Amino acid sequence: MSEFNTLGLAAPVLEALTKVGYETPSPIQAATIPVLLEGQDLIGQAQTGTGKTAAFALPMLSTIDLKANVRTEGISALILTPTRELAIQVAEACQKYAHFLPNFHVLPIYGGQGYDHQLRQLRRGVHVVVGTPGRVMDHIRRGTLNLSRLQMLVLDEADEMLRMGFIDDVEWILSRTPEERQIALFSATMPPPIRKVAQRYLNNPQEIKIKAKTETATTISQRYWQVSGLHKLDALTRILEVEEFDAVIIFVRTKTMTTELSERLNARGYDCEALNGDIPQNLRERTIEKLKAKKIDFVVATDVAARGLDVPRISHVVNYDIPQDIESYVHRIGRTGRAGNTGEAILFVSNRERHLLRAIEKHTRQKITSMQLPSTDAVNEQRRSRFKARITETLDGKDLDLFEQVVSEYQEEFETDPARIAAALAYLVQGETPLFIKDQPRRARREHDDFKGKSERQGKNFEREPRRKKQRPDSKARPLKDDSGVEMKRFQVQVGYDHEVTPRHIVGAIANEANLDSRYIGQIEIHDDFTTVDLPANLSPEAMKDLQKAWVCGRRLAIHVYGEAAPAAKADGRPPKKKYGNSKKAKNFKKNKSKQAAGDQPLKRQRKRKPKLD
Ligand code: ADP
């Protein structure tokens, strides 16, 4: 086994490692650190949770020139990450590893945060910037991020950046870095577009690949429950009654569902918070802090909001709604079994989702075993022993003299058996909630199917085989087809560049709110104050309604067929926005529209999503 101190890291960095308590380098760290210290370019491939952050951060901090005048000469290192959560997390890790480096400054920069703070920090001078591609581009364009002395560039989770449509942005940034910089590219997988970027920008890179199934995967045990008989919420609480957990993250498909399920769990006595992309960043961070500090044990999250989340005490991942694709599954379960801990992953699978289960097993080459729900008896046995444990705790830990006196008085006065008195008090403690659960008669089942959420409708919003191609004759939309021959139609949503929207926002909102698999989301064109997106022509009315209500970047989507009038604003407390007046934007809009009609492509940014399953 290798040691950190044989790898050539700087003394203050080694000291910090002792402080954070890492004993031995992980395989990816042992392999990459010497290469990066030598200044070579590198392609590193390893699963999530294998310690890639330290693999690049430790050599970076060991070679960084702290005497350089970063205020006037620009930053020394740039790390690009796909999401702001990751940017923050990686920046925090750098800060930790740099604990003994005097005057070291690292700054996360990401969209959605005001520029003021970022500009102030940049002006004061920072050594390392960790940022999302969009915001980094903005700063380069504004001249507020100086890369002229850049020594090292890291692309973290490159495949994720590709998946989110950032690859052009990444290339744009790469092409603006000085020639003599070192590049480290980290990715869990190596799809061809990433390879191409590597070939184009990396200089004779060393390739290091750590085989899967070494670190995390085997420490996560995976089970599934075939949804039947009980509603998923009842199944979940039943599992939680007998499972030994520390913290649990529960994944659902939509943002609405995160808050709905979280409220329901709270109502059942589980301290829970929702985590989704609509919740302001500072609130999200607070929720994660609470989870870390054991103030809450449950978080209900969407994929986007939980990506890269690193909270070692997460013992269980529950896939309440099955993920959209295999990569999401791998990312989700990677939230547990961190840093050598073991983890449990539980997946709820309905009958018509069974093929997804098989696909996941096939791709991950791991068996997901079937689980039975704990029986009524098992749950009640647990409840019985927990109740007894509460009595013992109270007897051991509380001053009971006063109560003992009152109870003795009662016993003498009414000549009652002490066990009866204790039973009456227990009844008072338990309140309305029955101590034991009853076997549930099957016909009572519908009463529990009271979710207004979308999980029940899932799959119905869009049928793969259109029954009849409905093309409204007055529609100005051109008939389109996507790769798989699905009839597509162009829609318009009322957010655009002016609102800092990215394709990722649009895809996320539509996939979440319309419960639509992102592979059915076609070309996206972002304009100044609106965006067009190609969607299946036979999108259901419910899906349309959900989309009309959805908000992105502080704006109502107000989706409608491209070229038709936008739906009237609902009473949402905001004045209806003045639409295309005689402003510059209006002229642009008209210009774009007429170009479009002429079959011209005035596209500012294009994005074609490929099918992800299989
Ligand atoms: P990845 O980027 O590969 O998904 P991270 O860099 O987020 O993985 O690391 C996963 C977890 O492992 C983090 O909690 C990190 O602090 C911890 N970790 C990293 N390296 C080591 C090590 N050598 N020893 C112990 N824990 C480590």
Ligand code: MG
């Ligand atoms: Mg990582």
